Amino acid sequence: MSELSELYQQVILDHNKKPRNFHKLENANHSAEGFNPLCGDHLNVYLHVEDDQVKDVSFEGSGCAISKASASMMTQAVKGKTKAEAEKLFNEFHRMATGQLNEETEPNDLGKLTIFAGVRDFPARVKCATLSWHTMHAALNEQQKVSTE
Amino acid sequence: MAAIVEELITIKPKPRDGWDVERIRKDFPVLRQTVNDKPLVYLDNAASSQVPMMVIERGAQYIEQEHSNIHRGVHYLSMKATTAYEGAREKVKRFINAREAKECIFVRGATEGINLVMHGYGRKFIGPGDEIVISAMEHHANIVPWQMLCEEKGAKLRVIPMNDAGELLMDEYDALLNEKTRFVAVAHVSNALGTINPVKEIIERAHKYGVPILIDGAQQAPHGTIDVQDLDCDFYTFSGHKMFAPTGSGVVYGKARLLEQMNPFQGGGDMIKSVTFEKTIYADLPNKFEAGTPAIASQIGLGAAIDYLNIIGREKAAAYEHELLRYATERLSAIEGVRIIGTAREKLSVLSFTIENVHPHDIGTILDQQGIAIRAGHHCAQPVMQRLKIPATARASFAFYNTKAEVDVLADAIEKVIEVFS
Ligand SMILES: Cc1ncc(COP(=O)(O)O)c(C=O)c1O
Numbered sequence: 001m002s003e004l005s006e007l008y009q010q011v012i013l014d015h016n017k018k019p020r021n022f023h024k025l026e027n028a029n030h031s032a033e034g035f036n037p038l039c040g041d042h043l044n045v046y047l048h049v050e051d052d053q054v055k056d057v058s059f060e061g062s063g064c065a066i067s068k069a070s071a072s073m074m075t076q077a078v079k080g081k082t083k084a085e086a087e088k089l090f091n092e093f094h095r096m097a098t099g100q101l102n103e104e105t106e107p108n109d110l111g112k113l114t115i116f117a118g119v120r121d122f123p124a125r126v127k128c129a130t131l132s133w134h135t136m137h138a139a140l141n142e143q144q145k146v147s148t149e
Numbered sequence: 150m151a152a153i154v155e156e157l158i159t160i161k162p163k164p165r166d167g168w169d170v171e172r173i174r175k176d177f178p179v180l181r182q183t184v185n186d187k188p189l190v191y192l193d194n195a196a197s198s199q200v201p202m203m204v205i206e207r208g209a210q211y212i213e214q215e216h217s218n219i220h221r222g223v224h225y226l227s228m229k230a231t232t233a234y235e236g237a238r239e240k241v242k243r244f245i246n247a248r249e250a251k252e253c254i255f256v257r258g259a260t261e262g263i264n265l266v267m268h269g270y271g272r273k274f275i276g277p278g279d280e281i282v283i284s285a286m287e288h289h290a291n292i293v294p295w296q297m298l299c300e301e302k303g304a305k306l307r308v309i310p311m312n313d314a315g316e317l318l319m320d321e322y323d324a325l326l327n328e329k330t331r332f333v334a335v336a337h338v339s340n341a342l343g344t345i346n347p348v349k350e351i352i353e354r355a356h357k358y359g360v361p362i363l364i365d366g367a368q369q370a371p372h373g374t375i376d377v378q379d380l381d382c383d384f385y386t387f388s389g390h391k392m393f394a395p396t397g398s399g400v401v402y403g404k405a406r407l408l409e410q411m412n413p414f415q416g417g418g419d420m421i422k423s424v425t426f427e428k429t430i431y432a433d434l435p436n437k438f439e440a441g442t443p444a445i446a447s448q449i450g451l452g453a454a455i456d457y458l459n460i461i462g463r464e465k466a467a468a469y470e471h472e473l474l475r476y477a478t479e480r481l482s483a484i485e486g487v488r489i490i491g492t493a494r495e496k497l498s499v500l501s502f503t504i505e506n507v508h509p510h511d512i513g514t515i516l517d518q519q520g521i522a523i524r525a526g527h528h529c530a531q532p533v534m535q536r537l538k539i540p541a542t543a544r545a546s547f548a549f550y551n552t553k554a555e556v557d558v559l560a561d562a563i564e565k566v567i568e569v570f571s
Binding site: 007008013016017038039040041042062063064065066068122124125128 | 540
């Protein structure tokens with residue numbers, strides 16, 4: 001079992017307090033709404049995609065520190081990526097959070113996002129970390145609503 | 150059979166003298182463990198309470214020595230099991246002061262109890278244009294079945310509003326009642342806020358319109374007394390796992406006259422007198438509502454949990470819990486940044502709160518690291534959260550085996566949460 005300090009690292013607390021790209025995106029051409037019925041986390045992800053590239057991305061909503069920080073860092077991570085790259089990150093993040101990918105031994109592009117690896121020791125909180133990623137994935141693929149249950 | 154049952158319950162458990170919480174804690178094996186290297190502080194009793202050894206042993210005795218089906222066998226084990234099962238029903242009857250044991254239907258829990266009444270009574274007697282009244286502080290279990298019924302029948306759901314403290318507005322209730330009202334369903338105690346509703350008054354007013362009423366007693370049964378005759382409610386339901394018995398046990402009480410008029414809930418074995426392919430004649434109460442093999446060990450356990458409550462003394466336990474809630478409210482209110490959610494004048498055992506700028510789920514995870522079990526979320530009462538304009542709360546809920554020292558551990562841990570997020 002991870003220590004608490006590993007889950008609530010300073011970076012996460014900081015993103016929770018000052019989430020980046022935390023607003024509605026006016027020129028968004030993709031968006032989706034994510035909802036975690038278990039804990040009431042609720043957010044919208046907005047994407048501006050052009051020529052197969054995520055030109056801009058933002059989110060708004062309410063949730064716990066883990067979900068907010070994860071959303072904030074997700075927006076930073078996918079900005080400027082191609083659709084395929086964003087999807088690959090989604091896939092890696094999801095596998096890391098659910099314990100299917102060992103970020104230390106297997107190749108990946110997660111970088112700073114590996115600070116969320118600790119959630120896999122907190123099964124009740126995995127969905128908090130992955131909600132924004134599921135929602136981004138849904139937005140890219142033109143789904144309107146996702147629910148992580 | 151009646152004679153055996155009578156004999157069984159005349160062996161009355163002897164009440165203990167005084168109140169010794171350390172002795173009581175020893176009755177609950179779960180409480181002895183450590184979680185994350187800290188002594189377990191179990192404050193999620195409103196979700197499920199713990200089970201005393203006496204109840205565990207009674208359930209185990211059935212499995213070890215009496216395991217067999219009830220009502221069906223002429224053999225020794227089946228008769229023993231049937232006696233124990235019907236003995237538990239007799240204990241329930243006394244626990245809620247029902248007129249007759251057959252008015253106490255065994256169900257899986259409050260959810261099934263409410264669904265039984267919705268199907269058995271609602272679908273038979275409620276039609277287009279009729280109105281069903283519930284309250285703003287219901288658990289989803291006492292909302293969704295009625296919504297389903299309204300959708301099916303073209304009936305309308307009306308909701309008694311509450312104030313910011315979490316108290317029902319009784320004048321608004323009066324205004325909702327009219328000649329179209331066909332049913333009222335209200336919680337005795339709110340699981341999200343701890344409010345004790347003035348159910349006797351609520352029942353009386355429904356009856357002025359000749360409307361039957363169901364009381365969801367899931368949160369009252371573990372903490373207070375219930376007298377269905379004094380209340381004069383038509384239906385009353387609660388779950389065993391919230392009152393020191395195993396999961397899968399529970400009761401819905403109904404007045405015999407109403408239960409007899411109702412449709413059965415599920416069809417199957419045990420609920421029939423005779424079956425041919427042309428026609429089935431249903432069994433008498435209570436079997437009419439108990440199709441199939443029930444959770445025998447759990448329901449026998451519920452009977453033992455009632456014995457246990459009688460041994461420690463229900464009034465003494467309630468008084469102790471009252472003081473514990475008062476103390477916890479005082480301790481938590483004194484912490485800057487903590488807001489108590491649910492400040493009704495009449496409350497029991499539930500302390501919902503929020504911490505400024507900290508989401509309840511983060512509170513829950515951090516407290517869990519300290520060995521403290523609380524619940525974080527909407528507590529299956531999303532409309533309560535919507536009404537109070539909060540996404541969720543953290544909820545500490547107490548039982549008579551909790552202590553002031555545990556409340557202190559909780560308060561200290563909350564201060565730590567605030568420190569982490571500051
Ligand atoms: C007030 C209230 N009603 C109904 C229920 C549903 O109980 P169960 O899940 O045991 O059926 C609960 C349990 O959470 C409750 O607190």
